[in-house]
Amino acid sequence: MPVAVAGQQLATNVQQTLGDRVDVHQAADTASARRAVVHRDTVAALSPDSDGGLRLDVAGANGLSTTNAVTGLAATYANQAGQHLRTEDIVPLAKYDSRGLSGFYVAFGVTLAGFVLGQATLGLGHVLPLRHRFRLIWGFAAACGIVAAAIAGPVLGALPAPFLPLAGALALLAAATAFATKLLGTWLGPIGIPVATLLLLTIGNSTSGATIGVVLLPAPARIVSGLLPPGAAIRAVTDLSYFSGAHVAGPLITLALWAALGALLVGLLARRVANRARQVATQG
Numbered sequence: 001m002p003v004a005v006a007g008q009q010l011a012t013n014v015q016q017t018l019g020d021r022v023d024v025h026q027a028a029d030t031a032s033a034r035r036a037v038v039h040r041d042t043v044a045a046l047s048p049d050s051d052g053g054l055r056l057d058v059a060g061a062n063g064l065s066t067t068n069a070v071t072g073l074a075a076t077y078a079n080q081a082g083q084h085l086r087t088e089d090i091v092p093l094a095k096y097d098s099r100g101l102s103g104f105y106v107a108f109g110v111t112l113a114g115f116v117l118g119q120a121t122l123g124l125g126h127v128l129p130l131r132h133r134f135r136l137i138w139g140f141a142a143a144c145g146i147v148a149a150a151i152a153g154p155v156l157g158a159l160p161a162p163f164l165p166l167a168g169a170l171a172l173l174a175a176a177t178a179f180a181t182k183l184l185g186t187w188l189g190p191i192g193i194p195v196a197t198l199l200l201l202t203i204g205n206s207t208s209g210a211t212i213g214v215v216l217l218p219a220p221a222r223i224v225s226g227l228l229p230p231g232a233a234i235r236a237v238t239d240l241s242y243f244s245g246a247h248v249a250g251p252l253i254t255l256a257l258w259a260a261l262g263a264l265l266v267g268l269l270a271r272r273v274a275n276r277a278r279q280v281a282t283q284g
Contacts, residue, residue, distance in 0.1 A: 001070055001215050004036035006047035014046060017077050033057070037090060040243040043215060044070040046077075053084035059091035061242035063100040066213030091242050094160045102158035103237040104210030107173060110148050111230050114141065114174040115200055118181025119193055130270050134263060137178045141259075145171025161240035165248075169240065172255035173233040179262025180229070186269050204230035226250075229258050 002023045005011040011026040025042050027033035033045035037059050043066050049055040056074045058067050071087055078085035093100050117140050121133045128136070149167035152159040159166060177200055184199075185192035207217060207225040214222055214231075225231035236251035 001044075001066075001073065002042040003070060003073075004033035004042040004045040006030045006033040006045070010046065010048065013081065014077055017080055018073055021073060030055070034090060038243070039246045040239065041246075043067075043213075044074065046074055049084075049086055051084070051086075053086060054078050054081075056085055056087045057090045058087060059242070060089040060093045061091045061100065061238060063210070063213045065211070065216055069213070069216060094158065094241070096156060096158045101210060102152060102156075103234050103241065104205075104208065106148055106152045106159065106170065107208065107210070107230055107233045107237060108205055110144055110170050110173050110233070111177050111200060111204065113144050114177030115181050115196065117141075117174070118178035118196070119185065121178070121182055122185040122193075130267065133182075134267075137175060137182070137263075141171045141175035141178060144174040145169070159237065159241045161237060165240050165245065166237065169233060169236040169248075169252060169255065172252065172259055173229055176229040176255045176258035176262065179259050179266060183262045183266050183269075186266055200229065204228040207231055208234045210234050227254065229255055232258075 001021065002025060003014070004025045004027045005014050006027045006029055008026060011024050014022065015024045025036060027036060027045070027047075030045070030047040033042075033047050034057050036042040037045045037057055040059070040062075043059060043062050045057040047055050047057075054074070056071065058070060060067050067089075074087075075085055094102075096102070117137060121137060124133055145167040148170045149159075149161075149163055153161065153163050153166060180200060181193070181196040184196045188195060203224065207221045207228070208231040209217065209225050214225055214235075217225060226235070232251040232254040236248050236255070239245050239248040239251070
């Protein structure tokens with residue numbers, strides 16, 4: 001668990017006491033340690049307090065599981081050091097997102113909508129040309145992102161992210177999920193939909209880091225979390241909502257790659273199938 005610690009001596013003592021349960025990021029002073037939390041480089045900052053004890057700055061926006069875990073670790077160190085610990089939440093959750101789960105539910109709903117759309121377009125091959133199916137997916141993804149962002153943001157006040165960036169991130173999630181589902185269904189045939197369900201809905205949402213913080217997941221799950229659309233989307237939504245987009249570029253690139261590569265591969269597979277059919281017809 002990454003924790004910024006102000007001062008060399010305190011950083012050394014924390015590392016020796018807590019061992020590999022924490023990843024100590026030594027900071028020059030209290031202000032530098034706090035900046036690491038606000039920029040989401042660490043989940044907490046530990047520094048000497050003005051009353052001679054210790055001060056722990058946490059970001060409640062990282063979720064209850066992460067906040068409770070790091071608070072427990074800091075309390076363990078403070079007890080062993082015989083010092084009083086004062087905790088302050090410097091990046092609190094929004095009023096209508098008291099458990100930090102709004103991002104998860106929004107992302108899950110958009111993921112499910114994209115999955116259903118991708119599955120539906122598999123059956124439209126004999127009705128709509130491929131370019132029209134692509135337009136349908138992109139149009140639906142844009143509408144889905146706008147509607148979901150409007151409900152979670154201005155309507156309910158559950159996510160304080162700027163509207164347009166939030167809508168864009170959710171639109172990319174819908175497109176990434178739809179094209180990934182369509183690709184797997186086109187490539188693998190009937191088994192493609194169960195594979196998409198397992199990959200995008202089951203594994204993607206269980207490792208997204210929403211209900212259990214990413215830093216608390218096993219190492220393989222942390223890697224998978226950042227690579228799948230649901231995990232990337234929740235990172236983007238949280239960064240936009242609470243951390244001024246500090247690390248939003250990576251998740252957005254991940255979502256864009258899923259959408260763009262999925263569309264490209266679907267197009268290539270469709271062209272290959274059309275060429276084969278044309279060759280068969282010519283030979284016949």
